[in-house]
Amino acid sequence: MKPTNARAALSRARSAAALALLLALTACGGTPSSPTPEAAGDTVRNCDVDVAVAGPPERVFAAYQPAIETAHALGISDRLVGTAFLDAQVMDAYTGAQADQEYYPNLPSREELLSHEPDFVFSGFNDAFTDESFGTRASLRELGAESWILSPLCPSEDGRTDETIDPATVTMDSVYADLRDLGAVFGTEERAEQVIADMEATVEGVTQTLDGRVAPEDRPTVMIGRPSDEGFRVAGGPDFSTEIIDLAGGVNAFADLDSRRNHTVATEDVIERDPDFILVDVCCDAQMTSADAADQIGQIMDDPALANLTAVTAGQVEGFTFADRSAGVRSAAAVATVAGIIHSDLFE
Amino acid sequence: MAHHVAERPASPGPAVPGGRTRPRAGGTGLLSGPGARGTGLAAAVAVLVALALASVLIGYQTLSAADVYAAYAAFTGSDTDLVVRHLRVPRTLAGLAVGAALGVSGVLVQGVTRNPLGDPGILGINAGAALAAVVAISVLGVSTLLGYVGFAFLGAAVAACAVYAVGSLGPDGAGPVRLALAGAAITALLGSLTSAIVLRDRASLDEYRFWIVGSLAGADTSALLQALPFLGAGLLLAAALARPLNAVALGDELARSLGTRLWLVRGASALAVVLLAGAATAAAGPIGFVGVAVPHIARALVGPDYRWVLPWSAVLAPALLLAADIVGRVVVRPEELQVGIVTAFVGAPFFILLVRRRRTAGL
Numbered sequence: 001m002k003p004t005n006a007r008a009a010l011s012r013a014r015s016a017a018a019l020a021l022l023l024a025l026t027a028c029g030g031t032p033s034s035p036t037p038e039a040a041g042d043t044v045r046n047c048d049v050d051v052a053v054a055g056p057p058e059r060v061f062a063a064y065q066p067a068i069e070t071a072h073a074l075g076i077s078d079r080l081v082g083t084a085f086l087d088a089q090v091m092d093a094y095t096g097a098q099a100d101q102e103y104y105p106n107l108p109s110r111e112e113l114l115s116h117e118p119d120f121v122f123s124g125f126n127d128a129f130t131d132e133s134f135g136t137r138a139s140l141r142e143l144g145a146e147s148w149i150l151s152p153l154c155p156s157e158d159g160r161t162d163e164t165i166d167p168a169t170v171t172m173d174s175v176y177a178d179l180r181d182l183g184a185v186f187g188t189e190e191r192a193e194q195v196i197a198d199m200e201a202t203v204e205g206v207t208q209t210l211d212g213r214v215a216p217e218d219r220p221t222v223m224i225g226r227p228s229d230e231g232f233r234v235a236g237g238p239d240f241s242t243e244i245i246d247l248a249g250g251v252n253a254f255a256d257l258d259s260r261r262n263h264t265v266a267t268e269d270v271i272e273r274d275p276d277f278i279l280v281d282v283c284c285d286a287q288m289t290s291a292d293a294a295d296q297i298g299q300i301m302d303d304p305a306l307a308n309l310t311a312v313t314a315g316q317v318e319g320f321t322f323a324d325r326s327a328g329v330r331s332a333a334a335v336a337t338v339a340g341i342i343h344s345d346l347f348e
Numbered sequence: 349m350a351h352h353v354a355e356r357p358a359s360p361g362p363a364v365p366g367g368r369t370r371p372r373a374g375g376t377g378l379l380s381g382p383g384a385r386g387t388g389l390a391a392a393v394a395v396l397v398a399l400a401l402a403s404v405l406i407g408y409q410t411l412s413a414a415d416v417y418a419a420y421a422a423f424t425g426s427d428t429d430l431v432v433r434h435l436r437v438p439r440t441l442a443g444l445a446v447g448a449a450l451g452v453s454g455v456l457v458q459g460v461t462r463n464p465l466g467d468p469g470i471l472g473i474n475a476g477a478a479l480a481a482v483v484a485i486s487v488l489g490v491s492t493l494l495g496y497v498g499f500a501f502l503g504a505a506v507a508a509c510a511v512y513a514v515g516s517l518g519p520d521g522a523g524p525v526r527l528a529l530a531g532a533a534i535t536a537l538l539g540s541l542t543s544a545i546v547l548r549d550r551a552s553l554d555e556y557r558f559w560i561v562g563s564l565a566g567a568d569t570s571a572l573l574q575a576l577p578f579l580g581a582g583l584l585l586a587a588a589l590a591r592p593l594n595a596v597a598l599g600d601e602l603a604r605s606l607g608t609r610l611w612l613v614r615g616a617s618a619l620a621v622v623l624l625a626g627a628a629t630a631a632a633g634p635i636g637f638v639g640v641a642v643p644h645i646a647r648a649l650v651g652p653d654y655r656w657v658l659p660w661s662a663v664l665a666p667a668l669l670l671a672a673d674i675v676g677r678v679v680v681r682p683e684e685l686q687v688g689i690v691t692a693f694v695g696a697p698f699f700i701l702l703v704r705r706r707r708t709a710g711l
Contacts (some may be wrong), residue, residue: 229558230565230684257682264557266565267435268408269682272429305434308427 032041032139046125046182047154049137052147056187057120063107064124065090066150068329071122072097073329074182075191081116084108086286088323091236091330103286110135120185120248121147124328126154127161127195148185151178152240153261153325162261165238172203172335175327199332206339210249211348220276220342221253224310224325226296226304227283231266233279237280240327250277250339267305278311293319316341349585351438366702375555377651380709385660392663396444399670403440406674408682411436434569442597443673447638449704452586453624453664454639455646455658459615464644465528467503469636472534476507477629478559479538482545493571495562496626497578501626503542508618510534514659539634545701560632564673569576575631584621586658589617593654635688637695638665638672644702669683 043050048221060079062068071080073092084104089095104112113121113134123129126149129137136159137147142257149155153186156164176196183192225234225239234289235241236257243250251274255265278300280293297317300306318341324334340347379388380429403410411428418424419432450468457466466475480503508529511670515530521541542559594609628635646660669687672694676685 036476228566231685263683265410265682266677266684268431271431272408274475305430307430308425 001084003249005090044184046178046181047151047158048156049147049158051148051181051185053184056185057146058121059116059118059131060120061116061118061188061212062122062124062324063112063128065323065327066330067122067148068098068101068124068328070124070150070179070182071093072269073195074179075188076186076188076198077101080127081118082113084106085284086323087283087326088288088321091333097329107133107288108259110212114145120147121145121180123147123149123155125328126165130159130161130222132288146185148178148182150327151174152243161319162238163259165261167258168240170240170327171237172199172247172331175329175331176200176232182212187299195329199329202332203335206248208338209287210343213346214249214343220250220313221273222250222279222338222342223253223270223273224250224279224281224320225254225265225273226280226293227299228264231257231268233262233264233272234259235325236261236263239325240331241325243327244325244331244334247335247343248342250338250342267303269307271309274310276314278309278317279318279320279338279341281322281325288321290321290324293321358515360519369699377647378647378707379650385656385705388649389656389660390665392660392667396663396667396670397424399667399674400440400444402445404428404436404672407431407436407677424532431541434459438569438572439567439673440670441562442564442572442631445576445579446564446573446632446635447666447669448662449582449624449628450584450635450638450669451642451646451661452658453621453628454665455643455654455661456589456593456617456621458643459589459657460596460614461524461527462597463524463527465524465640465699467637467640468621469634469639470528470535470699471505471531471539472507472511473504473540473621473625474540474562474629474634474636475512475538475542476503476505477501478634479545480506481540482542486545487710488505490634493521493574493652497627497668498631504592504626504629505618507538508535508622522531528682528703548638557686558633560575560633561686561692562670563670563684563686564632565684565686567632571631575627578623578627582620583662585616585620589613589620590654590658594652595655597652633688634688635669637691638669638704641695641698642668644698 021087027270040089042051042053043265045051047080053286054206056081059081060071060076061082061084062071062080063084065085068083068086069090071077072090077094077097080101082104083098084107086103090098107128110308121134122132127252128134129140129149131146131177134140136150138158140147152170153162154166154169156162157164170219176199179192179196180189183189222245223234224245225232227233234254234257235252236259237255238251239261240260242252242255253273254263254265282288282290282293297319300317301312305313320337324330324337336347379385401413401416409431411432415428416432419429423429423433444525453473457468457471458464467585477500480499481496484490484499490496490499493662494673511527511534514534515527518526520526530595539560546557546559557698592608592613596610596613597605598606600610623641642661642665643657644666646657650656650660669691672690673687676687676690679685
């Protein structure tokens with residue numbers, strides 16, 4: 001996916017030249033507020049879209065938890081012009097930095113977004129860049145805003161969403177590669193390397209602890225989901241949950257549901273699969289923590305239809321957050337959290 | 349809600365040619381004579397029982413009749429026992445109750461408005477009930493069915509009045525197609541309001557799609573028991589209305605001369621429809637088309653006599669709903685299609701056929 005796509009860069013340089021010519025000819029030349037990044041010609045590829053590297057963005061809008069936390073982690077909190085849609089409390093290290101931000105509980109409209117005059121729109125999920133929301137990435141580029149989707153959620157085409165996620169991108173390595181690329185885009189390479197090193201160390205610690213102690217056939221099955229009106233809403237194969245559970249020494253009980261990230265499944269399906277662990281992924285409030293899962297855990301534990309589930313009889317229905325199943329800077333900590341739950345004997 | 353076409357003797361709608369004079373041709377139905385109708389009804393009940401059994405047996409895993417028997421006679425607490433007792437049987441019972449409510453309320457709406465397109469789904473009544481329930485749940489924090497079913501009744505009544513008010517605008521008054529169009533428009537409006545609330549409720553994401561397209565998948569015994577008294581009251585009221593509806597079918601003047609108190613019939617019908625459609629929607633979300641299709645099928649079989657049409661509809665509607673629910677469980681395995689989607693697939697073409705057939709009459 002990386003790095004420079006020479007042809008795109010060339011065409012960009014060409015259009016920049018054309019623009020310069022046009023400006024000179026019409027002599028309407030109000031000085032552009034920032035140097036055109038295209039002029040430098042270097043790009044990084046993100047989900048099949050070339051993103052200019054030179055001229056680091058100064059006005060970044062971060063949509064969704066993973067993007068907001070990643071922005072803070074990369075040290076560009078002071079460049080954020082707006083943040084939107086947290087799924088849970090931000091990581092402890094960033095509560096101070098986030099407290100100062102302009103925050104929208106839901107995604108703002110395209111117009112509201114553009115009123116902040118962002119030069120970079122960074123989204124934690126692919127659905128921000130659809131016609132129903134901010135508009136496609138190409139349409140934002142026309143207005144001078146580069147954009148980024150965390151690449152474990154790359155849709156096959158700009159403007160598309162979860163239905164077209166490329167499964168090959170749903171890996172922790174994609175997260176690291178993104179952090180490296182974003183470090184280059186924002187001009188904070190060292191910070192990015194540090195974040196990556198910390199995350200790798202956390203995951204490596206888990207891997208080492210598990211190494212040789214959990215045979216493949218002994219890996220517990222884990223369901224990440226929550227009760228819905230029609231059964232359960234669970235994380236399927238293309239969701240980043242699958243990678244988190246895998247690195248934590250478990251198996252996503254619904255990994256074979258691979259058409260979308262989220263699936264509504266019948267209660268009978270849950271009974272049939274009988275997951276060893278159920279992680280209730282509460283969501284979507286800036287104050288949310290895994291402790292907020294208590295009600296839904298009670299609902300599962302008390303459901304007479306679920307009385308025989310291994311997770312229920314063994315008391316292995318635990319609180320979790322939707323934020324912790326998302327790809328981003330908290331994913332390494334999420335791996336450690338899940339490992340601590342499903343292999344509690346090996347972790348203290 | 350219910351009254352209207354009949355109050356405007358000058359304006360029979362386009363689909364009710366000839367307006368108030370009955371009886372009309374074909375008034376007997378395929379099954380003529382009480383014997384045939386009675387035997388036929390017994391056969392329909394048998395089909396319903398068979399579908400109910402199939403609904404218990406068919407699902408994520410196919411069960412055998414022995415499994416079901418064992419779940420009650422020799423309960424061991426096995427997975428199968430739990431699935432039967434806590435999932436399949438409650439879902440099937442919900443299908444029976446909700447289906448009967450939808451079918452009978454369809455008969456009442458069609459009968460009292462003499463509108464062949466009458467249906468609590470089409471006339472926006474279910475959508476109103478759903479919206480009110482969603483408001484109660486997400487804005488007022490009501491969480492028990494007993495708590496929000498009252499809101500569902502209120503929403504059903506308000507939506508019905510709104511549809512009638514919109515449908516009777518203009519010089520021609522409230523014709524059947526006009527009312528159906530108003531109902532479709534109001535349904536779309538209410539549905540989008542429901543979506544807006546459900547989608548903005550960030551805790552829910554899309555878990556509450558149930559309130560946009562009805563489903564039996566979440567049925568549980570306690571909610572069903574809470575809805576049952578309202579459904580029972582609505583069905584009893586409907587049973588008492590069979591004779592008066594026959595009189596109403598003769599036209600306002602004739603009905604009056606026979607001693608029928610029209611306002612009482614209309615008021616009681618409206619109450620029954622609100623109870624039935626409101627409780628059904630509170631229990632299973634808005635389900636359309638069952639209420640419009642089934643009364644027509646019943647009339648085609650047994651003719652226009654409401655003493656037959658009502659019980660036949662009460663049997664055929666749950667049969668249709670259960671069949672649709674079973675289909676929804678099977679076609680997109682391992683996921684499920686909501687029953688409201690399946691009934692729309694089957695019902696929408698039927699509805700279009702009704703609208704296109706000028707001589708729908710029969711009411």
